[in-house]
Amino acid sequence: MSSRDQEVHLALESRFENVELVQLMLEESLVKAECDEDTRYWVGIAVREAVANAIKHGNRQDPDKRVEVTLAIVDQELVIGVTDEGEGFDPGEVPDPLAEENLLKPDGRGIFYMGKFMDGVEYDFQSTGGTKVTLRKRIVFQEAGEKQEETR
Amino acid sequence: MSSRDQEVHLALESRFENVELVQLMLEESLVKAECDEDTRYWVGIAVREAVANAIKHGNRQDPDKRVEVTLAIVDQELVIGVTDEGEGFDPGEVPDPLAEENLLKPDGRGIFYMGKFMDGVEYDFQSTGGTKVTLRKRIVFQEAGEKQEETR
Amino acid sequence: MKIGIRHRQGITILDPKGKITIGSGDIALRDSVIEALESGARKILINLKDVSTIDSSGIGELVAAFTTVTNRGGKLKLVGLPPKVSDILQITQLVTVFEVVDTEDEAVESF
Amino acid sequence: MKIGIRHRQGITILDPKGKITIGSGDIALRDSVIEALESGARKILINLKDVSTIDSSGIGELVAAFTTVTNRGGKLKLVGLPPKVSDILQITQLVTVFEVVDTEDEAVESF
Numbered sequence: 453m454s455s456r457d458q459e460v461h462l463a464l465e466s467r468f469e470n471v472e473l474v475q476l477m478l479e480e481s482l483v484k485a486e487c488d489e490d491t492r493y494w495v496g497i498a499v500r501e502a503v504a505n506a507i508k509h510g511n512r513q514d515p516d517k518r519v520e521v522t523l524a525i526v527d528q529e530l531v532i533g534v535t536d537e538g539e540g541f542d543p544g545e546v547p548d549p550l551a552e553e554n555l556l557k558p559d560g561r562g563i564f565y566m567g568k569f570m571d572g573v574e575y576d577f578q579s580t581g582g583t584k585v586t587l588r589k590r591i592v593f594q595e596a597g598e599k600q601e602e603t604r
Numbered sequence: 605m606s607s608r609d610q611e612v613h614l615a616l617e618s619r620f621e622n623v624e625l626v627q628l629m630l631e632e633s634l635v636k637a638e639c640d641e642d643t644r645y646w647v648g649i650a651v652r653e654a655v656a657n658a659i660k661h662g663n664r665q666d667p668d669k670r671v672e673v674t675l676a677i678v679d680q681e682l683v684i685g686v687t688d689e690g691e692g693f694d695p696g697e698v699p700d701p702l703a704e705e706n707l708l709k710p711d712g713r714g715i716f717y718m719g720k721f722m723d724g725v726e727y728d729f730q731s732t733g734g735t736k737v738t739l740r741k742r743i744v745f746q747e748a749g750e751k752q753e754e755t756r
Numbered sequence: 757m758k759i760g761i762r763h764r765q766g767i768t769i770l771d772p773k774g775k776i777t778i779g780s781g782d783i784a785l786r787d788s789v790i791e792a793l794e795s796g797a798r799k800i801l802i803n804l805k806d807v808s809t810i811d812s813s814g815i816g817e818l819v820a821a822f823t824t825v826t827n828r829g830g831k832l833k834l835v836g837l838p839p840k841v842s843d844i845l846q847i848t849q850l851v852t853v854f855e856v857v858d859t860e861d862e863a864v865e866s867f
Numbered sequence: 868m869k870i871g872i873r874h875r876q877g878i879t880i881l882d883p884k885g886k887i888t889i890g891s892g893d894i895a896l897r898d899s900v901i902e903a904l905e906s907g908a909r910k911i912l913i914n915l916k917d918v919s920t921i922d923s924s925g926i927g928e929l930v931a932a933f934t935t936v937t938n939r940g941g942k943l944k945l946v947g948l949p950p951k952v953s954d955i956l957q958i959t960q961l962v963t964v965f966e967v968v969d970t971e972d973e974a975v976e977s978f
């Protein structure tokens with residue numbers, strides 16, 4: 453286990469403000485792990501989408517339902533799990549937001565962004581109901597030399 | 605339930621850096637609850653002490669032991685629970701840091717600060733081992749008028 | 757999120773600041789576009805230079821604004837895209853949909 | 868936490884910045900006091916004006932520093948206490964222990 457390894461669990465109420473809390477924890481963890489700024493930004497967007505979906509589609513903003521977030525950095529890989537208490541869905545049925553007929557739709561881009569910004573997006577559906585999405589990303593650690601590069 | 609009510613759970617590894625994470629979440633929650641700055645500061649110190657004790661004395665920095673933090677704002681009262689997996693202790697045996705003979709001791713002020721900065725500090729010892737400390741504080745919400753006062 | 761409104765040579769310019777994300781900013785953007793349309797504006801420019809973060813809900817609101825403005829016979833353009841906002845539009849192939857201009861001056865002339 | 872070291876008229880001045888809290892800053896403070904003592908300093912002034920937060924571990928380090936310096940025949944004084952740091956010393960009745968001065972000039976004269 454490297455000193456950059458970390459693990460944090462969070463259980464949150466189904467409110468959109470809590471997307472900010474998750475983002476804050478993620479940012480803190482990634483800064484501590486010396487992850488570069490661009491990666492932090494794009495991973496941040498992907499995680500926002502996952503948490504927003506859990507609150508909106510999964511728990512339908514029911515204040516009594518929780519969103520669980522697990523944030524781990526193990527062997528230079530960031531693994532984020534977001535679990536809701538919703539009814540699940542069929543990821544295979546989600547329309548392609550790049551298809552001509554979907555380009556002007558106001559929604560349907562969240563999962564697509566997750567896929568673009570992460571190395572892996574995996575859906576699991578619990579037998580008790582509820583959706584778990586696991587996002588993975590290899591982390592590029594900033595070395596001292598690179599940091600200097602940035603401030604030049 | 606007022607719109608200021610919130611509840612957040614956190615499970616953390618036993619490392620001192622995680623004191624910062626808790627502080628960050630607390631600050632975010634208290635700002636959202638429109639709690640005044642002084643209260644945020646002092647509550648922040650008290651919560652730092654509680655989490656530091658759980659990591660240091662409770663879990664003895666064992667990376668496999670977790671610290672659980674529950675942060676709730678209900679009916680204008682902030683309630684923070686910090687639970688460790690340690691062996692417990694007898695709060696009645698903790699020496700008074702203000703006693704002449706203790707004034708120059710380098711430690712022993714944490715629980716005292718919690719008591720000073722919070723309205724209530726309560727210890728519970730789980731049958732499975734482990735200490736839970738519950739900190740309580742009535743929150744003074746900033747009204748629009750008060751905010752102006754501050755920036756004058 | 758705060759949205760400023762300016763007027764310049766018959767063009768209504770919206771200046772959102774901060775995050776256009778779910779639950780904060782997305783609705784505000786929608787409201788100010790509708791408000792502009794209702795007060796008669798047909799040339800609407802959104803200056804995104806002070807937008808730090810936009811998520812899929814924010815992008816969705818931009819698309820919805822585009823459709824609404826177009827349906828009412830108006831025009832919606834975007835200017836001042838920070839690199840990361842530009843990237844995110846690019847990724848979803850929306851740069852082809854939106855008319856994105858480089859400077860406000862260019863926008864004013866092109867409407 | 869960073870600790871700057873200055874010298875002024877035979878006095879060693881330490882300038883900790885940021886948080887003196889458990890796991891960050893507490894050890895750094897101890898180390899720089901010991902370092903100062905080992906390089907022969909006996910008049911040590913800690914200027915706390917840039918310290919934002921101090922917890923019981925940080926207070927403990929100040930107390931330990933006080934004891935160590937005194938035991939070695941030196942003097943330790945504090946200056947530049949921000950209101951909240953001052954409050955926290957007050958609460959634990961440590962203002963009576965530490966010699967707290969108002970300005971650096973005053974400190975320089977009083978040693």
Ligand SMILES: Nc1ncnc2c1ncn2[C@@H]1O[C@H](COP(=O)(O)OP(=O)(O)O)[C@@H](O)[C@H]1O
Nearest residue numbers: 505506509510538540541559560561562563583
């Ligand atoms: N956690 C979830 N629980 C239930 N349904 C979901 C969940 N996440 C996504 N979905 C379904 O997948 C669809 C596509 O999601 P997404 O790509 O994020 O776009 P959007 O959220 O804008 O609809 C959603 O409309 C919803 O039907």
Ligand SMILES: Nc1ncnc2c1ncn2[C@@H]1O[C@H](COP(=O)(O)OP(=O)(O)O)[C@@H](O)[C@H]1O
Nearest residue numbers: 657658661662690692693711712713714715735
């Ligand atoms: N969570 C805990 N688990 C076990 N012992 C504890 C815990 N919290 C406090 N203690 C005991 O109470 C004592 C006093 O704690 P405190 O007032 O915070 O001062 P300090 O941490 O500086 O010793 C500690 O030294 C320890 O023996």
